[in-house]
Amino acid sequence: xPITQAEVEKIAGLANLELTADEKDLFSNQLAAxxxxxxxxxxLDTSAVKPWRHQSAGEVETSYxxxxxxxxxxxxxxxxxxxxxxxxxxxxxxxxxxxx
Amino acid sequence: MxxxxxxxxxxxxxxxxxxxxVCREALDRIEKxxxxxxxxxxxxxxxxxxxxxxxxxDIQAAIKQRPLAGVPVAIKDNxxxxxxxxxxxxRVLGDYAPPYTATAVKKLEEAGAIIIGKTNLDEFAMGSSxxxxxxxxxxxxxxxxxxPGGSSGGSAVTVAAGHIPVALGSDTGGSIRQPAxxxxxxxxxxxYGRVSRYGxxxxxxxxxxxxxxxxxxxxxxxxxxxxxxRDRHDSTSSNAPVPDYLGALSGDIKGLRVxxxxxxxxxxxxxxxxxxxxxxxRKLADRGAEIVEVHLPHxxxxxxxxxxxxxxxxxxxxxxxxGVRYGFRAEESRTLSEMYRKTRDEGFGxxxxxxIMLGTFVLSSGYYDAYYxxxxxxxxxxxxxxxxxxxxxxxxxxxxxxxxxxxIGEKSNxxxxxxxxxxxxxxxxxxxxxxxxxxxGSSKAGLPIGLQLIGNHFDEARLLNAAxxxxxx
Numbered sequence: 001x002p003i004t005q006a007e008v009e010k011i012a013g014l015a016n017l018e019l020t021a022d023e024k025d026l027f028s029n030q031l032a033a034x035x036x037x038x039x040x041x042x043x044l045d046t047s048a049v050k051p052w053r054h055q056s057a058g059e060v061e062t063s064y065x066x067x068x069x070x071x072x073x074x075x076x077x078x079x080x081x082x083x084x085x086x087x088x089x090x091x092x093x094x095x096x097x098x099x100x
Numbered sequence: 101m102x103x104x105x106x107x108x109x110x111x112x113x114x115x116x117x118x119x120x121x122v123c124r125e126a127l128d129r130i131e132k133x134x135x136x137x138x139x140x141x142x143x144x145x146x147x148x149x150x151x152x153x154x155x156x157x158d159i160q161a162a163i164k165q166r167p168l169a170g171v172p173v174a175i176k177d178n179x180x181x182x183x184x185x186x187x188x189x190x191r192v193l194g195d196y197a198p199p200y201t202a203t204a205v206k207k208l209e210e211a212g213a214i215i216i217g218k219t220n221l222d223e224f225a226m227g228s229s230x231x232x233x234x235x236x237x238x239x240x241x242x243x244x245x246x247x248p249g250g251s252s253g254g255s256a257v258t259v260a261a262g263h264i265p266v267a268l269g270s271d272t273g274g275s276i277r278q279p280a281x282x283x284x285x286x287x288x289x290x291x292y293g294r295v296s297r298y299g300x301x302x303x304x305x306x307x308x309x310x311x312x313x314x315x316x317x318x319x320x321x322x323x324x325x326x327x328x329x330r331d332r333h334d335s336t337s338s339n340a341p342v343p344d345y346l347g348a349l350s351g352d353i354k355g356l357r358v359x360x361x362x363x364x365x366x367x368x369x370x371x372x373x374x375x376x377x378x379x380x381x382r383k384l385a386d387r388g389a390e391i392v393e394v395h396l397p398h399x400x401x402x403x404x405x406x407x408x409x410x411x412x413x414x415x416x417x418x419x420x421x422x423g424v425r426y427g428f429r430a431e432e433s434r435t436l437s438e439m440y441r442k443t444r445d446e447g448f449g450x451x452x453x454x455x456i457m458l459g460t461f462v463l464s465s466g467y468y469d470a471y472y473x474x475x476x477x478x479x480x481x482x483x484x485x486x487x488x489x490x491x492x493x494x495x496x497x498x499x500x501x502x503x504x505x506x507x508i509g510e511k512s513n514x515x516x517x518x519x520x521x522x523x524x525x526x527x528x529x530x531x532x533x534x535x536x537x538x539x540x541g542s543s544k545a546g547l548p549i550g551l552q553l554i555g556n557h558f559d560e561a562r563l564l565n566a567a568x569x570x571x572x573x
Contacts, residue, residue: 008457011457011464014460015419015456015460016422016437016440016441017441017448017456018441018444018445019445019453023453027457030454030515031457031458031461033516034458034515034516034519037404037516038404038407038475040400040401041404041405041474041478042474044478044481046474046477046478049477049478049480049481050477050480051473051476051477051479051480052476052477052479052480052483052530067332075199075200080199080425082199083196083199083425083426083427084425084426085194085423085426085427085428085429092424094424094436094439095434095435095436095439096434096435097435097436
């Protein structure tokens with residue numbers, strides 16, 4: 001299945017990626033080759049098969065994942081903000097959201 | 101150093117070595133070799149030596165209480181160590197220094213290990229050669245023209261070079277086992293849920309698992325013992341009991357049923373690899389194992405399934421890198437959405453972008469059923485293959501990789517060719533079972549070859565004993 005330039009641009013938009021013209025070109029070819037390879041799955045009749053659902057403990061399902069809904073201490077504001085590229089007065093700082 | 105944990109502890113017990121001396125020697129060699137092999141992104145010289153010095157006085161007592169006392173260990177640089185830069189070999193993480201430590205790493209520290217550095221990898225563990233690193237490719241210690249495999253290439257290199265006895269890697273589609281095979285060391289991917297993923301930077305959450313790379317099977321058992329178990333920070337970690345893995349290594353495999361699937365010995369397999377793995381199977385038979393033919397009929401679809409599932413999960417997991425809360429932010433954006441796009445464009449390398457694109461595509465409206473849902477159905481069929489096979493055998497043998505190590509640059513322009521090399525390893529992650537790669541000889545050119553043993557869910561004790569018996573033969 002060929003993947004058009006327009007489709008690549010649409011996917012890049014969904015993925016929040018800004019691709020160069022060269023990258024768009026390269027990816028439309030490479031993605032098409034990979035998708036063509038993946039298309040061999042259509043040889044299989046899967047109508048009677050359920051999609052995989054994760055069993056965290058495999059066949060020995062012994063994992064009990066629920067816990068009490070109790071508030072516990074967490075990182076705290078200062079530590080949570082420490083790694084941010086920009087922050088001010090306890091908030092993450094970003095460029096303006098509306099317009100432009 | 102090139103010694104095992106047991107040998108190192110023997111030196112400590114006899115008073116012939118101290119942790120600070122052992123760590124200094126390891127660090128000196130790592131720093132010297134790093135120009136050539138590029139195995140490490142970060143070397144924790146000062147903190148490691150300080151911790152080691154603190155252990156010197158009591159080391160003879162400590163080795164009786166803590167299984168990894170005074171053992172220098174490295175971790176792949178996609179695992180968090182509080183306060184130490186964690187890069188995932190990506191520009192997008194910038195100088196990110198996590199405020200917490202991954203559970204598996206914390207367990208190593210509690211067992212007395214000294215974390216001496218963070219190893220090189222393919223960016224976000226996406227790759228099979230450790231070439232996709234923002235810090236440059238790692239190189240194979242056997243021959244520096246060759247890749248060490250990947251994505252846990254740096255961890256395989258440092259163990260193979262004899263710097264340290266144990267390094268942790270992560271395995272999403274073969275990323276522990278394939279580099280172990282390429283570098284001639286042991287690499288174990290535990291059952292999904294055996295080891296907590298808390299603090300392992302997520303690539304594909306239903307496939308990722310942490311495991312050890314070591315010079316020998318007993319050390320893999322020791323390391324697994326330490327890092328296994330339920331963790332309340334990871335709801336997919338299992339509370340299945342953790343047996344005595346080291347104690348399971350009797351070397352006795354009389355009557356063990358070893359399954360051999362012909363689907364894994366056909367087209368695409370290098371003749372030298374085939375010969376060595378088949379010789380390995382004969383060795384297992386010589387030690388009393390019963391060889392039985394089993395079938396994994398859907399193996400040829402595994403790569404297609406894997407690259408749909410893994411990229412879908414990756415596209416979702418990597419949405420978090422947006423330049424807001426941590427890591428790199430592109431400069432001079434006028435709006436928030438422009439900042440997101442520029443940050444991700446400048447921050448991610450080509451392979452990561454390719455996988456985000458593929459994953460976004462297979463999850464997008466109009467394609468979800470045809471690709472993602474279809475792949476999840478075939479994944480169930482792969483799981484059915486293993487369930488059937490394990491009715492007839494206890495462990496399964498295959499090659500780890502279809503070829504020995506390839507040259508740096510050889511496959512970097514052909515992503516599909518690179519992906520096809522993962523044929524024997526990806527099914528293991530898709531179905532959640534454990535597997536180990538053990539060295540089984542070398543090619544005529546002197547390149548290591550790995551034999552993969554696969555076990556049933558949570559059957560690591562039997563799997564490790566089979567690997568141990570093979571290693572002893």
